[in-house]
Amino acid sequence: MQKTIPFFNYQALFTPQEEELMPVLLNVMRRGAFILQKDLLEFEANLAKFVGAKYAFGVANGTDALIIALRAAGIKPGDEVILPSHTYIATAAAVHFAGATPVLVECGTDHLIDPESVKAAVTAKTRAIMPVQLNGRTSEMDALQTIADEHNLLIIEDAAQALGSKYKGQCAGTFGIAGTYSFYPAKVLGCFGDGGAVVTNDDATAEQVSLLRDHGRNEDGDIVAWGLNSRLDNLQAAVLNFKLQTFPQAVERRREIARRYHAGLSEISDLVLPPSPDSDPNHYDVYQNYEIESSHRDALKDHLKKDGIGTIIQWAGKAVHQFEALKFNVSLPFTEKMFERCLMLPMNTSLSAEDIDYICDSIHHFYRLAV
Numbered sequence: 190m191q192k193t194i195p196f197f198n199y200q201a202l203f204t205p206q207e208e209e210l211m212p213v214l215l216n217v218m219r220r221g222a223f224i225l226q227k228d229l230l231e232f233e234a235n236l237a238k239f240v241g242a243k244y245a246f247g248v249a250n251g252t253d254a255l256i257i258a259l260r261a262a263g264i265k266p267g268d269e270v271i272l273p274s275h276t277y278i279a280t281a282a283a284v285h286f287a288g289a290t291p292v293l294v295e296c297g298t299d300h301l302i303d304p305e306s307v308k309a310a311v312t313a314k315t316r317a318i319m320p321v322q323l324n325g326r327t328s329e330m331d332a333l334q335t336i337a338d339e340h341n342l343l344i345i346e347d348a349a350q351a352l353g354s355k356y357k358g359q360c361a362g363t364f365g366i367a368g369t370y371s372f373y374p375a376k377v378l379g380c381f382g383d384g385g386a387v388v389t390n391d392d393a394t395a396e397q398v399s400l401l402r403d404h405g406r407n408e409d410g411d412i413v414a415w416g417l418n419s420r421l422d423n424l425q426a427a428v429l430n431f432k433l434q435t436f437p438q439a440v441e442r443r444r445e446i447a448r449r450y451h452a453g454l455s456e457i458s459d460l461v462l463p464p465s466p467d468s469d470p471n472h473y474d475v476y477q478n479y480e481i482e483s484s485h486r487d488a489l490k491d492h493l494k495k496d497g498i499g500t501i502i503q504w505a506g507k508a509v510h511q512f513e514a515l516k517f518n519v520s521l522p523f524t525e526k527m528f529e530r531c532l533m534l535p536m537n538t539s540l541s542a543e544d545i546d547y548i549c550d551s552i553h554h555f556y557r558l559a560v
C-alpha cells in the first residue's frame with residue numbers, strides 16, 4: 190500500500206503533546222514574561238547541566254550563536270578561521286560577520302571536517318578551527334585538539350546539529366572555548382520558531398556572550414560594550430525547557446530508527462550508510478539526519494518520491510565554496526564528489542517502525558529494478 194512520508198513533519202512538534210504544551214505557553218503569557226525571564230534562566234541552567242558546561246546562554250538563533258561565540262572568543266578582522274566546506278552557509282557567514290576570513294577545507298568519509306585538510310590550511314593568520322558536528326555526530330576532536338595545541342589555535346564548535354552527541358563521553362559543544370546549538374524547529378531539540386544557545390566553560394567568554402546578546406548591558410543596566418539584540422524569547426525557552434525533559438528519550442528513538450535503517454539497508458553494496466549507533470564506542474551520535482551516499486542518487490530520489498517518500502539533498506546540493514557569488518575560488522574534490530552522492534532519508538521522532546520498513550523496501554525495490 191502506498192504511504193506518504195514527508196521528509197519532516199512540522200505539526201508533529203506540537204500536536205502529539207498539545208495538552209501538555211498549552212499550559213506551558215499559557216503560563217508564560219499570563220505572567221507577561223516575554224524577555225529575559227525565569228523560564229530562560231531555568232532553561233540555561235538545565236542546558237548547561239545537560240551538556241556539562243559551566244555556562245549556557247540562550248540567543249535568538251543558531252547563526253547569531255555562532256557570531257556571538259566567535260566575537261566573544263576574540264575573533265577579529267584579519268583572523269582566519271578554518272571550517273569544513275560541507276556545512277550550512279551560516280557557519281561561514283558567521284565568520285564573515287565576525288569580521289574574519291573563513292578558510293574552507295575538506296570533509297572526510299564521516300562527512301565531518303578532515304583533520305589532515307585542517308593541518309594543511311593553517312597559516313600565520315589562523316586563529317581558530319570551527320568543527321561542525323554535522324548530522325548529530327561529533328568530529329574526531331582528539332586530532333583537532335592536537336593541531337590546535339601545536340599552533341595555539343582556539344576551537345569554536347558549531348554543534349547546531351548535535352545537542353547530546355558525544356565523543357569519548359564528552360558532549361559536542363563543550364570541547365573548545367565556546368560551542369553553539371540551534372533550536373530551529375527541525376533540529377534535534379526544536380522550538381516553535383528560531384532559537385539558539387552558546388555554551389562555554391570560560392568565565393571571560395561567558396561574560397562577553399552575556400553582553401553581546403543584550404546590547405552590551407551589564408547587570409546594572411550600564412552599557413559596557415557594543416552589543417546586539419539577540420535574546421532567546423522566554424516563550425521559546427519555556428517550550429525548550431519542557432522538551433528538554435524528554436530529550437534523552439527522543440535521542441534514543443532517533444538511534445532506534447538509525448539501527449532499523451542500518452539493518453534494512455546494510456546489504457545494499459552501492460549504499461554508504463552513516464555509522465550504526467553501536468559501531469564505535471568513541472561516538473554517541475544523535476542522528477539529526479540520516480545521510481546516505483548512492484552512486485544513483487538522483488534516480489533513487491525520484492524513485493522514493495514516486496513511492497511517497499520525501500528526501501532532501503542538503504543545502505541545495507552545494508558545499509559553501511561552490512556558491513559562486515561568494516568567490517571562494519578553491520577546489521575541494523572530495524567534498525564536491527560527496528555532494529553528487531549524498532541524500533538524506535526521513536529522520537525524526539514521528540516516524541514509525543513501519544515507515545522505516547516501507548522506506549527500506551522502496552530502496553530495495555529501486556536497486557532490484559534499476560541497477
Ligand SMILES: *Cc1c(COP(=O)(O)O)cnc(C)c1O
Pocket residue numbers: 250251252253276277279280321323347349350371372373383384385
Ligand atoms: C541550523 C544550522 C545553523 C544555524 O542555525 P539557525 O538556528 O538556523 O540560525 C548553523 N550551522 C549548522 C550546521 C546548522 O545546521
